[in-house]
Amino acid sequence: MKKTLVLLIFFLGILSQSFAQDDAIQRFFSKYMEDDRFSRVYISPKMMQMAGGFLKNNAGEDEDAEEMGSLISKIKGIRILSSEEVDGMTLYKEAMGTLTKNQYEELMDVQDKGSSLKFMIREKNGLIQELMMVSGSGKEFSLISLIGSFTYEDLNLLAEKTSLPGMDQYGKGSKGPKGIK
Numbered sequence: 001m002k003k004t005l006v007l008l009i010f011f012l013g014i015l016s017q018s019f020a021q022d023d024a025i026q027r028f029f030s031k032y033m034e035d036d037r038f039s040r041v042y043i044s045p046k047m048m049q050m051a052g053g054f055l056k057n058n059a060g061e062d063e064d065a066e067e068m069g070s071l072i073s074k075i076k077g078i079r080i081l082s083s084e085e086v087d088g089m090t091l092y093k094e095a096m097g098t099l100t101k102n103q104y105e106e107l108m109d110v111q112d113k114g115s116s117l118k119f120m121i122r123e124k125n126g127l128i129q130e131l132m133m134v135s136g137s138g139k140e141f142s143l144i145s146l147i148g149s150f151t152y153e154d155l156n157l158l159a160e161k162t163s164l165p166g167m168d169q170y171g172k173g174s175k176g177p178k179g180i181k
Contacts, residue, residue: 025132025145028098029081041080048075048148064161071157075148082142092116092136095143104132114138131155 032038052073055065083091096118104120115137122130131146150158 025098028095028143029079032081032083035083037085038081038083041078043078045076048072048077067157068161071150071154074150074154075146077147079145079147080142082140084140086139086141088136088138088141089114089116090136091141092134095134095136095141099132127151128155 029040033040052069052071052075055069055072057069099120104122107119107121108117110117115135117135118133120132120134121128122132127149128151129147129149133142133144135142146158
């Protein structure tokens with residue numbers, strides 16, 4: 001009986017740890033949702049599914065459109081929080097302090113004359129569950145989170161073929177594990 005109780009508590013602890021990270025990021029977004037200095041975008045899983053399906057169904061002979069449709073279908077949601085009217089570095093530090101570092105792997109870190117940019121991923125079973133970009137400088141701040149289940153190749157395709165915010169910077173950096181370019 002004691003072993004069962006200990007195991008149950010152990011598993012609940014692990015589950016709460018993984019949910020706590022998502023909650024921390026959600027709390028960060030929620031904290032600034034009503035602040036008029038910020039632009040906020042949320043694209044739901046259903047919208048991503050619809051967009052991916054539309055591209056795949058209307059691709060015809062266009063391989064790029066079909067490939068993009070498949071890729072977009074893998075993205076479960078996008079959250080964007082940005083402002084050009086705030087202390088960007090303070091918010092960057094706050095956002096980075098919110099993240100549990102051991103749950104995210106850093107892909108790229110750019111520090112340049114009072115500005116910071118990081119790309120991080122959260123991976124599970126060899127698939128990327130989240131790509132996050134956090135940037136701050138002067139009066140600008142951006143946090144972009146792509147939730148889904150995709151590969152490094154999917155991220156490379158996303159950087160090359162879309163104009164999603166921040167993906168141009170991703171395209172300039174590392175293209176996969178261990179710095180492959």
